[in-house]
Structure formats: structure tokens, C-alpha cells
Amino acid sequence: MSDWLPETPRNLAFPTTAYVTLAGADWLASASPHPERMHRLWAEHPAAPSVLPCGGVFDVINAPALFGRRMADRLWSAGPGSGPVATHRGRILLFAAPGTAQRLPALLAWEEWGSAVPPLMCHGSGDAVTVPPLHPGPGAAGAGTGGPGHAGAGAARGCGWASPEAGCPDDRADPGDPAAPTGSRWLVAPDVRAPWLPGPEILLWACVRAARGVLGADRETARAHHEPAVQGADAVLTGG
Template sequence: MSEWLPETPRTLAFPTAAYVTLAGADWLASASPHPDEMHALWATRPAAPSVLPCGTAFDVINAPALFGRRMVDRLWSDGPGSGPVAAHRGRILLFAAPGTAQRLPALLGWEEWATAVPPLLCHGSGDAVTVPPLHPCRGATEDAPAIGPFLAAEEPSAPAGSRWLVAPDVRDPWLPGPDVLLWACVRAARSVAGPEQETAAQHPVSALTRG
């Protein structure tokens, strides 16, 4: 299964949006049972993080900073891209399709590389996550480590703040499902294991994604 990548949209350029657009804010607010209250909160406290429930508009896969950045790098360099991605208190939050939080751990349980994947926190129905402010605070990204094609493999952990790496910018963003994130987990784990295994894994996936 780890060699197979489902048919998914792909954006060739890595996004750099650091702030949420109005359409993206509408999408985030749709996760709340009271969207208007979320918009009112953001209007009065634009620089403050907020808490949103998971399970309806999105699930969230919460990964350690370095491994999470490796996952995002693989998604954008060899895969279909990602949905919104945030950094929060030294962790990477990957926004995923509803239901992913329940299915991803089960898929990892069948994967031979599961022991090389650090513990992931999977937030789904009944859970809530803290999301960054819609707009970054002044200086929030000045010393931020790069991700995507320019990811340095030995970068230190993300800063303790809360910021968007790939900010929501449309009303109905594409979100990766459990099989896509399983693929990203395995590719990230293999990149740590050694370049020969990573190269061997790349060729069949490249043929599927670019063929």
C-alpha cells in the first residue's frame, strides 16, 4: 500500500500564504456550530489563536515538528500537495478530510514502516484544536525554518508560536485523506532510514503521480 498514491489534485508550486483569506476564514468558521461568533471573535481579536472542533469541516493530524515538516515536504515534492498546514507549539498540524483521524492509525497498523513513524495525535470527531491567528503577528515569520522543496533535514524544531505554513485561502479546500497521509508518513520515515531506500521508493510513486 505504501507505494500507491491515489489520484489527487496537484499544485506544482509550493504555497507560501501566511495569512487566511476571507474565503478561508469562512471555511474555518464552518467547523464551529456558531460561525458568526467565530467571525466576531476574529474581528475583535485578530492576533489571537482560536479553538475549533474537528470532525465536520476537517480532521487534524498532529505530528512532531521535524517529522511533520518532512511529511509536508514529501506531499509537495512528490505527491498531491497538502491542505492547510499550521505550526503550533513545536508541532505540525496537517488539516485532513473528516474521518482521517479514525482511519489513519488503523492503516499505519498494517504498514511495515509503522515503527519508524513517531506517535501521531489524530484529532477527529469530539476533539478540538487550537488554530493560529488569521494574520501573522509582526515578525512571526522572520526566523521561521523553511519547508517544502527547501526543507533542511536537520532543521531544529519549530518555534513555540502558532502560525500558518499553508494558510486556508478558499471556501472548500482540498484535504488529504488517510491513504494520502499514510503515503506521506511512509515516505518521511524512509527518508530518515537512508537515501537508498528513499530512492527505491521514489520511482514507482513518481510514475503514478506524473504518468
């Protein structure tokens, strides 16, 4: 199971698109029940994050920073690529096909490597996520690699649809510290009106590959610490 990958298009290079195009903004806005209001909000507050509902246009798989980045790396190095990927408040947001949030946990429960995958937050129908500003301008996070995102943070604090223009003050990144926990930016920004989105089987494959990679790295680290210790013990026993 862990070596199986659904038949999908293959992309060879990890993209570095840090800002959302007009077409990508149209796609993001289409997730909202009021697309025109979202475009107006982005025009008036270009440096502020915004809140969008999941389940209709996309789901979001919300992963711890390091594990989420490993998933994205494997999707691009050995898989079909990814949909949009964002960082926000110390988490990675992987945008996925609708329905993924419901199916992925069940697939992980049956997968033998599922227990090695850190807890994921899967946001689907009825949930909302906080997404970064469209463009990494002066009020947004810089181009560092730190700070993936906590989906739904704005909605959980009452900063969601009731007053989107107000935003959430603690969701705004410190422009002087791109690696700060509050950092919010796009790793793979939406750039077309209908981006390809991975489904649950592909993200299961990425989870398993990332988990196996972590285990392999842990074994190498343990071996690196074990061998000098054994050599030191041998030297003591032999009087060397």
C-alpha cells in the first residue's frame, strides 16, 4: 500500500509561487457565498488574512509544520505535485479535493503506517480556514520557510464571516520576522481558476511516505549516537 500512487499527472519541480494571481483569487473567492465581498475585502486590506469556508470548492488538510512540509516535498519529488499550499501560524495547509477531509482519517486508520502520522486537522464541509494574504506585501509575512497555518483560527475566535473586514489582529504576521509563529504566506499559491487538487488516496500516499522518511531519519540519528557510545565503551574495556 505504501508504495502505491494513483495514476495522476506528474510535475517535476517544486513551485515557488508566493502570490495569488487574479485567476487564483477568483478561485479562492468562489469558495465564499459572497465572492464580490471577498474581492472587495482583498482590495481594501491586501495585507490581512481572510477566512474561507471548506467543503464546496476545496477541503484543507492541516498538518504540523515539519511533517506538512515533508508531505509537500514528497508530492513534488516523487508524486503528482500538489494543489495550493500555505503556511499560517506554525502549521501547513494543503488544499485538497472536496470530500478529502472526511475520507483521509478513515484511510489512515486502516493504513499500517497510520500510527506514525502525527495528528492532522481535516477541514471539510461546515469548517472554515484562515488563508494568507494574496500577496506577500509589507503587512504580510516575508519569504521565509517558517510558520505554516492553523486553519479555522479566525473562525474559532469569532473573527470569521460576521465581520470579515475587521480581520484578526493576532493573525497578522510580523513583517520583520518571516519565521515567526504568526507567519502567514503561500508556498504554492493559487494561479488558475480551476487548480488540480489531490484527493484522499494521494494525500494518504504522501502521509505514508513522509512518516517513513521520519522513521528512517530517526534510525539514522540513533545509529549516529549509538556507534560512538559503543566505541567509547570498547575503549574503556580494552584499556585503549
